[in-house]
Amino acid sequence: MKAYLFPGQGSQFVGMGKDLYKNSHLAKKLFQLSDEILDFRITSVMFEGSMDILKNTKYTQLSIYIYSVIKAKISNNFEPDMVAGHSLGELSALAAIKVFSFEDGLRLVNQRATIMQKICESTYGGMAVIFGLEDSIIEEVCKKDHGIIVPSNYNSDEQLVISGEIQALRRVCFLLQKIGAKKIFFIPVQGAFHSPIMAPAQKEFKKIVNKIFFKNPKCPIYQNVTALPIIKSDDIKKNIVKQLTYPVKWKQSIKNMMNHRDISFTEIGPGNILQGLIKKISKNSV
Known part of the structure; x- marks a missing residue:
């Protein structure tokens, strides 16, 4: 069984995506499409921006989403039996398994990040x-x-x-x-993510989510809110909205995934933070 994991904020690094842009025609096309949709050069932020700029919630979420989904799309053997994403990574995972398009996911992340940034600045x-x-x-x-x-x-x-x-x-x-x-x-973040402080962002985000077409996933996604495998698009929508104020049940999700025999985990995105957590969860699950 193949499980693919998508990281959230904290996994960004300076120059992220530059190698993908140079070495893959599809990656280059998707990076350029991202600049067009966002109407600013997110590629400049990713390829040349400083860590101080990348730490800004808006840029962090966009950069990690773009990098992670592109990496999945250019992979020759991305055939998951199940997926999970840590916080923001849940949106990357959903785009990777085609619950919504890369473009719609980018718009979702952009709105999500903008709304959350406003809350961060006012609290x-x-x-x-x-x-x-x-x-x-x-x-x-x-x-x-x-x-x-x-x-x-x-x-x-x-x-x-x-x-x-x-x-x-x-x-x-x-x-x-x-x-x-x-x-x-x-x-080193400005806000209290996954707490009641994010409730105003949740209300706004729900309106945006309801405008996007979601398909049923081609494999189960273990969502943060429930730590359980979800296969219906309506449930997925509700859970990604709830996620803004609910805790991320990451270790619970991984332990539930580990109930499957002969499972292997692959992290898709910048860095290897989730692989480190997998080792700790595995050690305590033996």
Whole structure:
């Protein structure tokens, strides 16, 4: 069984996609199409932009989507039995298995990124990775805080991301450190993704999603919201809207995929962040 995984924000790098553009006629065509659809040169941002520019949510999401989907499209052996994408990567996965077109997916990502960027600029939110504490402990500390702070990414048994108001984030991280967190890392992002703070973005994004034609996928997609294999386009639509305020159930998705015998995982996109998480999840699942 072949499972393909698509990364989200954090996997970008300077010069991403330049080699694909030079070495593949199809890739070049899709990069040029991206510039036309967006009405600005996203290729310049990807090929020549600095990391500071690439960290901007709008550019990050577009760049990772374009790179990941192009990589899938130029692959000679992309024949998945199942797919999954981490946060933004879910949209890349859906385009790769032709639930919607590359062009429609690009428009979706562009709108999603623009809406989320607005929320980031108008709120004081943040995210932090907590290492070495059980999920239930982190969940309980978040629940007891009087601010907006929630678990947002269940990445592995050793790593849980929390998101929320910056003051609540600092309070909770201080408490988690006191009760035994091995390490806490504040993620360099402007917003509190996958938290209630993103609710206004969710309402806007739903309107955009409903304008796009979705087909049933050619293979199951394990979506972040449920961690279960989804095969109906209507369910997929609902879940990608919910995803903005719901936690990413990544380790749960991978563990469910691992229930299939003789499964192999291939990461499609910039970097190999997800392969690192797979190793940690596999180790704790033996």
